[in-house]
Amino acid sequence: MPSHVSADRPAAQPPGRGSVEALISQTRRLKGDVDAVRRDTRSDGSDPQERWQRALYDLALHQLNDLDEHLAQLRDGPAPLSAAADDGGSPAELRPEPAGVPHGSLLSRVGSAEWNLLTDEAGWSGELYQILGRDPATPALTLDELPSLVLDEDRPGLTAMVTDCLVDARPIDGEFRVVRPDGRVRTVHMMGEPVLGGDGSTASMWAVLRDVSELRRSQRTVRESRDSLQLHRRQTRAEQRLAVELQEAVLPSGRGALRLPHRGPGTLELAARHLPSGNDTLLGGGWYDALELSDGDTLLSVGDLTGHGVGVTSGMTMLLGAVRGMAMAGAQPGHLMSLLNQLLDATVQPALGSAVCCRYRPATRTLTWAQAGHPAPLLYRDGTGCVLSAPDGVLLGATSGAGYGQVEVTLEPGDLLLLHTDGLVPGRWGYPRSGETESGEGADSLDCLLGLAPRFGTAGTAQDCVRAVVEEFGENGREDAACVLIARVSAQVSE
CATH class of the missing domain: 3.30.450.20 (PAS domain)
Incomplete structure (x- = not known):
């Protein structure tokens, strides 16, 4: 060429x-x-x-x-x-x-x-x-x-x-x-x-x-992966909004003062708070609840369904609704836990949950309670705190036909109860029983909780007590969300 x-x-x-x-x-x-x-x-x-x-x-x-x-x-x-x-x-x-x-x-x-x-x-x-x-x-x-x-x-x-x-x-x-x-x-x-x-x-x-x-x-x-990622993010944001709205619609606000029952001796002054996790996408299945029952008793419950996302939040609302309905029908805490376990066992999607349920009779200041693999309530009296001895109870949904015990505690005027989900105390599904020892991060956090007794003794309201817990454990930045419910027995008759 x-x-x-x-x-x-x-x-x-x-x-x-x-x-x-x-x-x-x-x-x-x-x-x-x-x-x-x-x-x-x-x-x-x-x-x-x-x-x-x-x-x-x-x-x-x-x-x-x-x-x-x-x-x-x-x-x-x-x-x-x-x-x-x-x-x-x-x-x-x-x-x-x-x-x-x-x-x-x-x-x-x-x-x-x-x-x-x-x-x-x-x-x-x-x-x-x-x-x-x-x-x-x-x-x-x-x-x-x-x-x-x-x-x-x-x-x-x-x-x-x-x-x-x-x-x-x-x-x-x-x-x-x-x-x-x-x-x-x-x-x-x-x-x-x-x-x-x-x-x-x-x-x-x-x-x-x-x-x-x-x-x-x-x-x-790369394009397909990017499109899939963007779609996943949009779906996650939509699910997050739905889960937040669902949780806010079901849980009490916990920001104002509440007394149950409204009249009579032994009234409980109540305050609660939901503490979010540091990850906005980790909205879980934790709940707290206080409800005056038809016979004058007061229902207190705190629980947590394992997992995160809108499906778990939806399951939490189902459990909370079941707790309220069965308590209104007269079910005692131990039997109520057995029924909840059957309910989770019968659901299409396998799930595990923990809960503590208390029925308080104001006329006698008697607290009857049961738990399912959940941290026991903490009782504060006369400037000291202790963990209530827990009855038998395994995680909800863990095994079919599980039995759940219940115990009674007589409260005194001025006593304070603290109920919380395990997210407040890292790494804990429950506290050690009487005679058992505990070491590590969970024990340190429990000591911190029990060490709040002097502050609770000088607190003016139950809401002040909740603020003390938040100040000690932080409102944000935690690994998992947590719920805190405080009930203080009034020392006088509420008008």
Whole structure:
């Protein structure tokens, strides 16, 4: 072919070998750093955020591999344009990769071609035959024949690019999909320019063609992972709003003073607080409740359904409604716990929960209570605190047909009861029984709770006592949400 000049610029001088080697070294160091971080992000794929991050790392590695191999080609020089295989015409798929090049290397995915418009000759590099899956022993396709390899919907785009290049001398920069003889579809990116003859007319066209199938697949994975992550976040926010609204609709506000029953001796002054977790998405199934029953008794209950999310909050409202309904029907705390256990055992979705339920009779200041794997109430009297001895009771939903005991305690005027969920005391499902010892973080937190007795003794209201608990354990930043309910026996008759 005669020597031509580029349509828009003279041929650039090739970079020095040393500068390319430096770029290759920098690229490989960066590849190692990215790959090290990528390996640290391995997970089971259940988290959309982690899937998206992993897809981005994979894409970055793919592009760095691509850059590494392209720089190696730049260092070693282009392969000669040839329509014949070096090994006598064996199919490209069966030819071995060059020495030192791993299987599937990107060296086999970058090829070049030149089409002479004056002689209608075409020359392809061996790599281009590999990309298109054609036998190197066959002649290279002309520009008129090239569209026969392209998917029907991509042919107009290829034709437009070639026409603009030949007629208007515009550079080619675009993609199309080809169907290989083995039926596989590959995405090819082509960059090229027209080459002008001495009279200024287009004499030929050269192009570099690159198989970008894996790169586009990686990019598609990133897009799909990102879309999945965004959808997951929208769903999480919607569920969070629903769970918050559901919880606020069911739980008493706990911010104002409450006395139950409203009249008579032995009235309980009540105050409560829900303490959120440090993670806004960890809205769980904790509850507290105080209710005056039809016979004049007062129901106190605190509980927690394991898990987080709108499903758990919905389950919590079911349990709370069941507690209220069965207490109104006259069920005593121990029997009530057995019925709750049956209810959880019969639900479609398995669940575990803990609870403490107290029935207070103001006329005699008698507290009857039962628990299901839950921290026992704390009793504060005369400036000291203690843990009430707990009756038998396993977690709700843990076993079918479980039995639950109940005990009675006679309270005195001025006594204070503190009920809470296990989120207030880290790592505790319950307190040790009489004679047992406890050590560690749970014991330290229990000591802190019992140590609030002097402050409770000087507190003006039950609400002041709740504030003392919040000040000691913090209203925010905890690992899990917690509920606190305080009931103080009035020392005088409430009018």
